Amino acid sequence: MRLLIAEDEAPLARVLKKLLEKSRFTVDVVxxxxxxxxxxxxxxxxxxxxDVMMPKLDGVEVVRSLRA
Structure with a gap:
């Protein structure tokens, strides 16, 4: 399963990526x-x-754009 993590705090993104990869997910981070x-x-x-609070577009705006 391929996952995307959108997180502007790099330390948190690294931890999430490492944990998910240990569970055999393929992970990309932006x-x-x-x-x-x-x-x-x-x-x-x-x-x-x-992430709900990110630069440029927040997570909610990303979902709205994808669903439009």
Whole structure:
């Protein structure tokens, strides 16, 4: 399963990525909502973990854009 983590706090993103990879997930990490939207538009992800408060676009705005 391929996951995307969108988190602007790098230490937290690293911990999440490491834990998920130990559980055999394939994980990509981005640092803001605009990057998350671009990555998710590819359709290559099974799920995403989105921070609610990110630069450029927050997690809620990313979901709204994807659902529109």
């Amino acid at each position: 640092g803001d909502g605009a990057q998350a939207l671009a990555y998710l538009a590819s359709g290559a992800y099974d799920a995403a973990i989105l």
